[in-house]
Amino acid sequence: TQLLEQSPQFLSIQEGENLTVYCNSSSVFSSLQWYRQEPGEGPVLLVTVVTGGEVKKLKRLTFQFGDARKDSSLHITAAQPGDTGLYLCAGISRATSSNTGKLIFGQGTTLQVKP
């Protein structure tokens, strides 16, 4: 069974601080996605990384896919209260041969940014 381990599971920081969330596996993934979920809503896609070593930036968020495509990180610079939410990484297994889009999700990281 392929697993994605996220750390930390919970993070509470002050506005303006930097943080990094990690998503690790012993398995190789074809691609990895990061979602953010706000209370009372479903997850919303932030980014998809496909190539080993790829770095993508979305304003103050930087996403990196490991060279071996087994891990990924999300770095937030100068966190804002609006960044508060649950962050989920999700991978598409290389073993998936169909085009069903089936994802394997990490446990999630709950981020609280205090003003």
Added chain:
Amino acid sequence: DVKVTQSSRYLVKRTGEKVFLECVQDMDHENMFWYRQDPGLGLRLIYFSYDVKMKEKGDIPEGYSVSREKKERFSLILESASTNQTSMYLCASTWGVLNEQFFGPGTRLTVL
């Protein structure tokens, strides 16, 4: 604006009841998914469907069944609800690999 809607935001049922959760998407997506979300466990796949009348078991299908009679609609059925099925249920759809999964707002189900 693309949309995935779920029939109820909150639902309270009694042990042993048959429960229907419905999901509708307006994006003509081939693939639809049902997940349950529990604290510290992330999203766990219950069932998914890659075409009308086609379905495959996910990681935790026990106690659940699904129905997809029309492309836009995917139903999750709890044949005999139990208290350990109290959870947040999320429906999602997508049209293929590498593509964004669009989620509904979720149904918080409580089984008493």
